[in-house]
Amino acid sequence: MEPAEFIQHSGGAIGVAWLMIAFPLVGAAILLLGGRRTDRFGHLVGVVMAVASFVVAALAFVQLLGFQPGERRRLIPLYDFIPGMAKVGLLVDPLSISFCLLITFVGSLIHVYSIGYMAHDPNRRRFFAYLNLFVAAMLLLVLADNYVALFVGWEGVGLASYLLIGFWQHKPSAATAAKKAFIVNRVGDFGLLIGIFTIFATFHSLAFAQVFPAAHGASQGTLTAIGLLLLVGACGKSAQLPLQSWLLDAMEGPTPVSALIHAATMVTAGVYLIVRSGAVFQGAETAQLVVTIVGVATLLAGAIIGTAKDDIKKALAGSTMSQIGYMVLAAGIGPAGYAFAIAHLITHGFFKADLFLGAGSVMHGMNDEVDMRKYGGLRKVMPITFVTFLIGYLAIIGFPLLSGYFTKDGIIETAMEHNAVLGWLAVIGAGVTGFYMSRLVFMTFFGAKRWEATAHPHESPAVMTWPLIILSLGAIGLGAFLIVGNRFMTFLAPAVGAPEELPTFNPFSLTGLVTLALVAAGAAFAWFRYGAAEVPAVAPRGSFLTTFARRDLYGDALNEALFMRPGQWLTRLAVFFDNRGVDGLVNGLAAGIGGSSGRLRRIQTGFVRSYALSIFVGAALLAGAWLVVGNL
Amino acid sequence: MGESITFWVLAVVSVVAALGLVFSRRAVYSALMLGVVMLSLAVLYAVQDAPFLAAVQIIVYTGAVMMLFLFVLMLVGVDSSDSLVETIKGQRFWAIVAGLAFAALLAFGIGNAFVAAPKGLTAATQGGNVPSLAQLIFTRHVFAFEVTSALLITAALGAMVLAHRERTAPKATQRDLSRQRFVTFGRTGKNPAPLPGPGTYARHNAIDMPALLPDGGVSPLSVNRYIARHEAEEGTLPPEIARVLEQDDLERRSNGHSTPTLAEDARSGPDTEPLIEDEDDEAAPHDQPDEAVTAGRIAPRPRSEEDGK
């Protein structure tokens, strides 16, 4: 089933879809330009703007449902950027509206949560300004009807991410992490930019409405090149191998930021880009293969990193990498995987936000302690956090009938049909997920209390727990709602297409059973290691593999060896060349001229008779020369 | 033939005079040598059919320019003779080498320029030398001529500006000078009245006819010490005056005044009146030690010539 045609649209909530972007943008402007005057009510402005954006998104969604499935790709022109060449407009279709709902809904909840979490931070108003800025940029990214506007949003979320990772810039680690995220993202953005240039060179347009219908007319090689370049961009933004290194450090930002940007929304932009550009990827099998390989490699790498981290947020960040790896894998498969990729993206947005916010709640009660070895036995003092966290945990490991069970199993099944090797690797990844998430839960909420003496854990206030409860409700039911009966696949079909045969959900397939068994084994292993046994307060040295995982699979070491050191050498070489070569030449020249001038100036004795003598001798010589030349 | 004789005589004279100009130690001699060269050249101009230039040469150069030179020499000091020791290393050697080379070059260069006999100026000066020159100057070269007039006016103004000395204080009047003298008298006891003049009214010099004191003795104050010293060297100083002067010197020393002797007088002569510089010529010849001058010892003027004798 092919995607539907693009239809020009006006009127209704879809017609004012730009309000979705405008509301948070205005909020950010008010909060940033208003300065300290808005300190008292700044957080409320931020929340209201996010909620207003969600209301517009919901109304647009309702209006979109009112159209026939074949008429659900609506273009809203905004203005001519370059008349006759580049128009800027919005595209509201099932894919973008799904993202809008996720971003605005989860975003609103996280705004509400942040009121409590950031209550004691003197810069809360600025925090909300950046959050609003992020929401606006992210919505522009998903609503854009062309690659340029998409890129603007893409850079906007990068900027917001930079600002929020470095929000506590007084910490050197936070400032460094922000820079690292920015620089690594530049590599990805570079690929994306060249990809966009290539698209324009090939199709003479950047609008989705012109590029996608013309995609199958382009040559295989061009499409492969474009696909790989877009993949580079996606890798940077979604922390896929080999550009994954920034995400773990990004956990230096405040926890709501990690939940919203580095778990639920921004890091999934790469998946969005791949799915949105499906028409390009479907024409380039090589690019698709690379996408799936990147996805599988990242899902395994993220899972392995997650097993070794003692920092609760870094463990969750590894998990995020891993889950996005699943999405990228599904997105690389084609129309059969798109629906599962986006469905997993949405459910992941819920349960991972739930987990991060739960982790934030734990940290809030534990004096911002992040080391899980200093937690333990928290289930009694933080019941609501515990229950919601447990639901998120069960959802992510694929406990039957919870969200992750449906969406992740869908991805694994589709991958298995597409390529057995990829499928089995994904199954192994699921088993590892069962292990590290169980480890995380057991170390945090079960076992003996290993708290610091100063810690007085307590349940968080209602403004923080209610978002947790709502998110955990999504984590429970959303997967079943989307997957059973192929509801989401049918809904998305006008935007991304769908396979001819819709898959049927089989709860007792071989793959599903093996996956469940592996997950159970992983969880049981974790129970024996960390639930039943004593957890040492200081991490044991562990084997080579443990070190390997703890050090992020030597990703940073690789980057340093491959790029940083040669770069430093190059810089030193340039400095050396500048000092010795360029400066030496210039200084030598100056010294030479200065020295010879110092000697030559002795000629200027000040005696007018000496000057007269030189004039006289010169005149004699000239006269002699003239005489000689004249007689020749 | 007549021209040849004139030329050779004047050539030798002018070259020798030019060498004298360069190598004489006294600037006045140099100026005179320059005059000789200019006059010789004037004659040579006349010989070469340039009577007007010869006249101008004598009037302008030998007359005006030479006078100017001599005036400036007077201002700067006539009697100073220059040292001919060279101070700049190699200057003299290279100057002479270059001069010889230049002379040789010019002589060989333009000395060989003419092969034909001179055309002479008879054709060019039909109406006489001066009218022909005038015709050229006031027709073809009239613009250059006008420019030279501007040049001369500029030069005159320039000379005035350069030689002008700005007066920083108002000129001292007689009243000021008189007041100054009495101020000096009050401070140092220097005699405010004019010093006693020579003992005669221009029939004899002051040594032969000194002023007489009431007791008929010679007033040492009336004797110019410079002239006395000069005459002592010549041996023409009248013995009684010499005696009086020696006695005067002894007297001053025994009074404890560190007074200058004759020789010291000569050394510290004209620098002793710092207040009013215009008094130069008045004070210098009569320079006398101030301390020696007391009211009682001021010599009265001799009443008559016979009394002095």
Added chain:
Amino acid sequence: MTTHYLVLSALLFAIGGVGVLVRRNAIVVFMCVELMLNACNLAFVTFARQNGNLDGQVIAFFVMIVAAAEVVIGLAIIVTIFRTRRSASVDDASLLKY
């Protein structure tokens, strides 16, 4: 015959030049410059006679005018310098150097 005049002129010119170079008294230096100018004038007069053309004499006349003006200004400068420095030596005015 005219050649002799030219050689004499050259000799006088060279002597004047040497005088400028070796004498320190500014007034004497000035006299040597005048000597050089006179030597030039002699050459001009000789050329006029050789070529049967009065232009040489006219130029000699102008040279005299310029020399007179030059003497006026030059001597005024010498007097001014002497008044301030109490010296007419060209070597004393050698402050403008390295």
